[in-house]
Amino acid sequence: MEKILRLFDSFQNKFIDLIRIAIFIVMAWIGGLKAFPYEADGIVPFVINSPFMNFFYHNTGNKAVNEQGKEVAEYTLHKNPEGKTIQKNVDWHQQNGTYIFSFGLGLVIVTIGILVLLGIWFPKIGFWGGLLTVGMSVVTLSFLITTPEVYVPDLGGDFPTPHYGFPYLSGAGRLVLKDIIMLAGGLIIASEAAKRSLQKF
Incomplete structure (x- = not known):
């Protein structure tokens, strides 16, 4: 057992870099998808x-x-x-600014992901990437308060379910809640980057 514990201890820094890589993959993939109309449509209730x-x-x-x-x-x-x-919906979203905003948001998210990844080699850059990840996660988690779609709706009917509203998360809500992991990951990589930066003073 002691050997296993020492093995995991010796890989701690590698695991922190794995967090950076994981955050980069999520940011680059989801941020990149913001350039496509279906993803832009999907974030409208949150925004x-x-x-x-x-x-x-x-x-x-x-x-x-x-x-x-x-x-x-x-x-x-x-x-x-x-x-x-549906074309009439596309026209509404174009007038709303849905697609332009989504494209800009995607660029921001991808940029944060790149900053996080660069933290493997450049701790000061990685520190800011970690802080920006935390900030983005706080905004995303605020959707649990502001967005009705994150909870199961009461659709009524002949056999209404009692499981609607808070705390019954919808599919969208379950995705939002997972950002608490991104928040924790951002804090870990930012603190580790700060430690490495201080060692250079």
């Missing part, structure tokens, strides 16, 4: 409901009436299901 980000859109706060005659947020009527494109 439009966020007090930190909704000013990037043009249709924030607009209301509309759905097929049931109920007043709803306008964006809910313009969701393109993944794998399907």
